Amino acid sequence: MKNILLLYFSGTGITSHYASLICAGFEKRGYKCDLRDLEELADLPTLWQKKPVALNYTINAEVKRPLSNYPWPYHDLKRALRSAWANPLFSGFSRDWDKYDLIGFGSPVYAFRPAPVMIRFLLDLPVFNRPIRSFSFATHDGAQGDYEVFMKEILGSKGFNFVGHLDQSFIYSASVVMRSTFNHLSAGRLLQKKSRQAAEKINLFLDYLESLDSDRSYIYPGPGPLSKLVGLPYRLVYSYGIDLILNHFLFGYGINKDNCILCMTCVNQCPQGLIELDDDGYPIRLYHCMYCLRCLNWCPTNALYFSPATKDKARFSGLEVLEESVKRHARDYKPHHS
Ligand SMILES: Cc1cc2nc3c(=O)[nH]c(=O)nc-3n(C[C@H](O)[C@H](O)[C@H](O)COP(=O)(O)O)c2cc1C
Ligand code: SF4
Ligand code: SF4
The missing domain is CATH 3.40.50.360 (Flavodoxin domain)
Structure with a gap:
């Protein structure tokens, strides 16, 4: 090997x-x-x-x-x-x-x-x-x-x-x-x-x-x-x-157009390339989604939701953000030896 x-x-x-x-x-x-x-x-x-x-x-x-x-x-x-x-x-x-x-x-x-x-x-x-x-x-x-x-x-x-x-x-x-x-x-x-x-x-x-x-x-x-x-x-x-569980809490697709800033992050992030734009230029998801949650998590303004259970809820913004948060905490709360 x-x-x-x-x-x-x-x-x-x-x-x-x-x-x-x-x-x-x-x-x-x-x-x-x-x-x-x-x-x-x-x-x-x-x-x-x-x-x-x-x-x-x-x-x-x-x-x-x-x-x-x-x-x-x-x-x-x-x-x-x-x-x-x-x-x-x-x-x-x-x-x-x-x-x-x-x-x-x-x-x-x-x-x-x-x-x-x-x-x-x-x-x-x-x-x-x-x-x-x-x-x-x-x-x-x-x-x-x-x-x-x-x-x-x-x-x-x-x-x-x-x-x-x-x-x-x-x-x-x-x-x-x-x-x-x-x-x-x-x-x-x-x-x-x-x-x-x-x-x-x-x-x-x-x-x-x-x-x-x-x-x-x-x-x-x-x-x-x-x-x-x-x-x-x-x-x-x-x-x-x-x-x-998945049918009631996860599957679906909803967009709050008032929050959408048309940044196209969701369109570019979708690994299956299945988010397109509707007649008004807003993202819309076509079928055969595999629910990786990337579009949901990565939307900067939380405009997307999949079900009432996910609407206005927290998002997982990526491992880098978590790692940065731990580093920042360690920096800001360094023990001071006087
Ligand atoms: C649609 C969907 C279904 C999932 N089903 C399960 C599951 O059946 N059992 C489980 O333990 N975790 C489940 N998870 C959680 C993921 O396996 C877990 O968060 C994983 O670490 C995500 O890895 P990734 O960041 O590489 O996508 C599910 C996640 C999604 C999005
Ligand atoms: S959940 Fe994943 S596969 Fe489904 S539309 Fe969003 S980014 Fe694409
Ligand atoms: S990521 Fe969010 S704000 Fe950006 S286009 Fe998609 S729904 Fe709109």
Whole structure:
């Protein structure tokens, strides 16, 4: 194991931060680690809008379908795998990725699964002839559900040798948009604490990866016992529960035109390029949104909201703002020794 590639999608920057921590862990041990943002690698609007149905939940979300029609996530995946194809745009990756001994694929957890755009990308990859070792990584707010199962299945179907999974919760950035306040300083401190925890966990994972090259043969145990143990109730809760929560609190699109300063930040930030302008020149979102929350969070005047639950609520303005807040506090409240 010498050359490592980490490929990630990040809606609001947390997964990107995590990928950097993982890369730093590899580099500390003398490996070469390349970081690639999916948005630089693939044209997301084309990837998404040509075949948007990575999974049904984002498409159907705005139709507010009856709960009884909710597709079981795992069946969803099986169906998607059956109709997977090799996107000619990505055929070059087989050659480009040949130099890597290990590739990590990461995204935030959305609705207990990998972010749909990452699933779409993986489904569109060609099948690799050489079983390159791969692992998945995720950031989430505490419940990653079937994330690992999805990644293991998809990467396996593309010829990768799936060796494990790494994950971390950071600052609960998604629920911020439903809270009335958001304290940058305490969130910044939490970020630092979680980053330290993440680094420790990454180290253990790297020990494990290195053990793969030792004489001991190791068989990846697969997703933890929890998903197998709790089985049906677990699937019911997350199938119906997440649908209920997201439909009522998150999905939707609203704009308070009085607050909009036509800065176009939301238009430029949308990774799927699906915010356009209406007849009056104000932003309007078309379908197939994947709810990364970037437009919502990044709007400088808080003109956008997705539901009454997110209207006039706090916003997560990016990791840099949190880090700056911690630094400023340390500067301003330096203990004075007289
Ligand atoms: C649409 C949506 C769905 C989410 N679903 C889950 C979930 O099912 N479980 C969870 O623990 N976190 C969930 N989250 C939280 C994100 O996984 C978490 O905030 C992540 O760290 C964001 O990473 P990013 O900044 O790279 O986008 C969700 C966030 C969004 C926007
Ligand atoms: S419209 Fe907003 S939430 Fe939807 S994908 Fe674009 S930036 Fe993300
Ligand atoms: S980011 Fe906000 S203020 Fe700027 S164009 Fe979009 S809605 Fe208007």
